[in-house]
Structure formats: C-alpha cells, structure tokens
Amino acid sequence: MNKKSAIRKLHRPTYGDFIIATVILLLALTCILPFMHVISISLSADAPVMARQVNLWPIGFNFDAYLTVFRDGQMVSSMFYTVRMTVIFTAIGMVVTICAAYPLSIRNLKGRTLIAFVFMFTMLFGAGLIPNFVLFNNLGLLNTMWVLILPPAFAPFNILLMRTYFQSNIPETLYEAADLDGCSRIRMLVSIVLPLSKPILATVALFFAVGRWNTFDDARFFITSRSLMPLQLMLANMALPANFEAIAFNEPAHMLPTPEVLRSATVMFATIPIVMVYPFVQKYFVKGVMIGAVKG
Numbered sequence: 146m147n148k149k150s151a152i153r154k155l156h157r158p159t160y161g162d163f164i165i166a167t168v169i170l171l172l173a174l175t176c177i178l179p180f181m182h183v184i185s186i187s188l189s190a191d192a193p194v195m196a197r198q199v200n201l202w203p204i205g206f207n208f209d210a211y212l213t214v215f216r217d218g219q220m221v222s223s224m225f226y227t228v229r230m231t232v233i234f235t236a237i238g239m240v241v242t243i244c245a246a247y248p249l250s251i252r253n254l255k256g257r258t259l260i261a262f263v264f265m266f267t268m269l270f271g272a273g274l275i276p277n278f279v280l281f282n283n284l285g286l287l288n289t290m291w292v293l294i295l296p297p298a299f300a301p302f303n304i305l306l307m308r309t310y311f312q313s314n315i316p317e318t319l320y321e322a323a324d325l326d327g328c329s330r331i332r333m334l335v336s337i338v339l340p341l342s343k344p345i346l347a348t349v350a351l352f353f354a355v356g357r358w359n360t361f362d363d364a365r366f367f368i369t370s371r372s373l374m375p376l377q378l379m380l381a382n383m384a385l386p387a388n389f390e391a392i393a394f395n396e397p398a399h400m401l402p403t404p405e406v407l408r409s410a411t412v413m414f415a416t417i418p419i420v421m422v423y424p425f426v427q428k429y430f431v432k433g434v435m436i437g438a439v440k441g
Contacts, residue, residue: 185204187211210410219379220415226375241300246308261308264305265305306348323337360375383408
C-alpha cells in the first residue's frame with residue numbers, strides 16, 4: 146500500500162464518524178431550533194401567533210413588537226444599565242483575576258499551594274444566601290449596582306484557570322531572561338505575560354461578561370428597586386404572566402402586540418447583544434478553552 150492510499154484510507158469516514166456527526170447535529174438543533182422559533186414569533190403578526198401557526202418561519206412579517214419595546218424605554222434603559230454594569234464588572238474581575246493568578250504562577254512563591262487550596266476551598270463551600278444578605282446589608286451594598294459587581298469579581302475558577310495557562314504557556318526562561326535584564330515583576334507581567342496570554346484573557350473576559358449579562362439570582366435577592374434591575378431580571382418579570390400585566394407600556398393596550406410576541410421580542414432584545422460580541426473573541430476563546438488538552 147502506497148502512501149497516498151494509506152492517507153485516503155485514514156481519512157475515509159467510518160460508521161463511528163457518522164454516529165458522532167449525527168449526535169452533534171441533534172445537539173446543535175436543540176439549541177438552534179428554539180432560537181429560530183422565538184425569532185419567528187417576535188417577527189410575526191398577532192393572529193398567526195395566537196392560532197399557533199408560527200414554527201420556524203415568521204408569518205405576517207413585521208417589527209411591531211421591537212418598536213414597542215424601543216418606544217417604551219424600560220428595556221432600553223435596563224439594557225444600557227446592564228451594559229454599564231457588565232463592562233465595570235468585567236474590568237474589575239479581570240484586574241482581580243490577573244493580580245491573583247500571576248503570583249500563583251511563579252514557581253518560587255512561598256505558600257502558593259496553600260493559597261491555591263484556600264481559593265479552591267471557596268469553590269466547594271460557601272456561607273449561604275442569608276449570611277451573604279446580612280453581610281451585604283451591613284456593608285450598605287443592597288439596592289446598589291455594586292452588590293452585583295464586587296462580590297462575584299473574585300472568581301476562584303477563573304483564577305485557577307488563568308494560573309494554569311500562565312504556568313503551561315509562559316516559559317520559565319523568559320522570566321529568567323527578564324530578571325537578568327533587571328525587570329520588576331510588574332514589568333514582566335505587563336511586557337511579557339499579558340501579551341502572550343491573549344487567548345486566556347479573552348476566555349476569562351467572556352466568562353465574566355456573559356455571567357454578568359445573564360445575572361438573575363443575585364439580582365432577584367439583592368435588588369428591589371426597579372431602576373436597578375438588570376436586563377435578565379426585567380425580562381423574567383415580563384415573561385411571568387402574573388407580572389406581565391402589571392408592566393405599564395406607554396402605548397394603549399389595544400395597540401400592543403400580544404404578550405407572547407412581546408415576550409419573544411424582549412428575549413431577542415436581551416440575547417442579540419451578547420451574541421454579536423462572541424464572533425470577535427471566538428478564535429481566542431477556542432484557544433483558551435483548549436488549555437491542557439494538547440501538550441506542546
């Protein structure tokens with residue numbers, strides 16, 4: 146058997162390949178089809194939606210529900226508030242994560258194993274909701290934006306993930322050469338470590354941003370002021386039938402789209418911004434999540 150025949154045989158699809166491809170396709174469809182269904186409802190006329198005729202393609206195509214959401218202003222205001230909160234949280238979270246992960250990646254740091262254990266311990270055990278509520282109340286954080294920013298900015302998983310990347314991908318010889326040139330640890334971080342760590346930086350930043358953009362539980366427990374509710378909590382209030390009727394829109398009731406169409410439009414309103422961000426960090430994100438999967 147010559148080399149070309151061996152290569153063709155090696156790349157020939159097998160039954161196992163078809164089974165794996167089928168499973169992946171089915172899993173992808175479970176994510177894509179509901180998304181398409183929600184988009185179709187949000188762009189359809191009221192009558193087909195009420196008659197349950199809309200599946201994966203809009204009927205009576207229009208943007209009335211989106212125009213209602215924009216004209217009302219509640220969701221728009223909540224979105225800008227959530228964007229501001231997400232940007233501030235991601236910036237603070239990245240600073241905290243880098244400042245914790247970089248020292249832990251230095252091999253001659255005394256006690257780094259104990260420190261890493263303490264960080265990991267907080268991933269397994271927590272005080273609980275009521276002690277956290279009492280603590281935040283005593284600190285004056287309840288009903289402020291900072292209750293959604295400062296406590297979760299310390300993320301042990303992201304710290305350990307970034308530390309692992311620093312240890313695996315930054316050669317020790319670079320530290321030694323920089324040390325011989327008289328570089329300080331801060332200069333090493335800024336000039337050597339961070340420029341070589343774009344994949345993990347993009348990955349952790351995406352984790353932070355998506356996590357805060359989708360925040361719901363902590364906002365539900367610690368925020369009662371409507372003006373401070375993030376987008377997902379506002380969306381949850383609109384999605385519940387009991388709360389939807391209590392939400393006041395600026396337009397007369399007879400001019401509003403049906404509740405199901407409005408809910409679908411608000412879901413897309415909350416989803417599209419974070420979906421638009423992903424393509425710009427995709428290549429770094431894929432590299433970041435493959436940490437430790439391939440050696441060399």
